[in-house]
Amino acid sequence: MKTLAAPRQRAVRQDSIRNQQELIAxxxxLLREDPESATMPAVAERAGLSLATAYRYFPTLDELHRKFMLSVIDELxxxxxxxxxxxxxxxKDTMAQWLKVVDTYGPAMVLVRSREGFLTRLQAGEPHVRALERVWGPPIRxxxxxxxxxxxxxxxxxxLFNAMFNSREIxxxxxxxxxxxxxxxxxxxxLYWAAIQGLRDSDD
Incomplete structure (x- = not known):
C-alpha cells in the first residue's frame, strides 16, 4: 500500500499546479480581452474549473491578479x-525583453495595481517587487x-526605474x-542614464 502513496501524491500536486496555471492564464x-468581465466566476469558467476550485487556490480575485503579475515577471x-x-x-538588452513583455501583457498589467508605493513594497519584500529586483538588479547596479x-x-x-518605465508608462x-x-x-x-546620475551626490 505504501508504494502506491507516492505516485498518488505526485498526481495531486501535478493537478494542483496545472489548475493554478490554468487560472492564471x-x-x-480576460484582463486583456475585457477587463470588466474578469470576475472570478468568469475566470473559473475560462479555465474549465468550478468556482469552488478557483476559490480554493485563490481566495480573492486580488490574490489571483498578483499571481498573474508574478508569473509575467518570472517569464521576463x-x-x-x-x-x-x-x-x-x-x-538595453533587458529593456528590449521588457518591451516584448509589455506588448503581450501590458493591457492586463496596467489593471493590476498595488495600493502601496514601490519603496514600501521593496522594503517589505513583496514578491512582485522582489521578482522585479531579480530582473533589473544586475543591469541597474x-x-x-x-x-x-x-x-x-x-x-x-x-x-526611479519603476516610476519611469512601468507598463503603463511604456x-x-x-x-x-x-x-x-x-x-x-x-x-x-x-533617459535612465541621465536620471540615475542625479543619485550620485545624494545625501538622502
Missing amino acids: AVGE HDSTKNLKSNGMELF QLMDEAGVDWTQFPYAIA IDLKTVTGLSDEKLVNRCSK
Missing part, C-alpha cells in the same frame, strides 16, 4: 537571466557602478511617440 486572457526573468552583455548593453553611484542608493535607483510612450522598439530602447536607456 485565464485571468490574463527567464528571458534575461542568461544575457551575456554588461553595463549599458545589458540594460552595473549602471550605478559606471555612474559612480553608491549601492546604498539602489532602492531609489530601482524605484504603453504611453509607444502610443505617443510611435517609436519602434529599437528606438524606444535607446531613448529609455539614455
Whole structure:
C-alpha cells in the first residue's frame, strides 16, 4: 500500500499546479480581452474549473491578479537571466525583453495595481517587487557602478526605474511617440542614464 502513496501524491500536486496555471492564464486572457468581465466566476469558467476550485487556490480575485503579475515577471526573468552583455548593453538588452513583455501583457498589467508605493513594497519584500529586483538588479547596479553611484542608493535607483518605465508608462510612450522598439530602447536607456546620475551626490 505504501508504494502506491507516492505516485498518488505526485498526481495531486501535478493537478494542483496545472489548475493554478490554468487560472492564471485565464485571468490574463480576460484582463486583456475585457477587463470588466474578469470576475472570478468568469475566470473559473475560462479555465474549465468550478468556482469552488478557483476559490480554493485563490481566495480573492486580488490574490489571483498578483499571481498573474508574478508569473509575467518570472517569464521576463527567464528571458534575461542568461544575457551575456554588461553595463549599458545589458540594460538595453533587458529593456528590449521588457518591451516584448509589455506588448503581450501590458493591457492586463496596467489593471493590476498595488495600493502601496514601490519603496514600501521593496522594503517589505513583496514578491512582485522582489521578482522585479531579480530582473533589473544586475543591469541597474552595473549602471550605478559606471555612474559612480553608491549601492546604498539602489532602492531609489530601482524605484526611479519603476516610476519611469512601468507598463503603463511604456504603453504611453509607444502610443505617443510611435517609436519602434529599437528606438524606444535607446531613448529609455539614455533617459535612465541621465536620471540615475542625479543619485550620485545624494545625501538622502
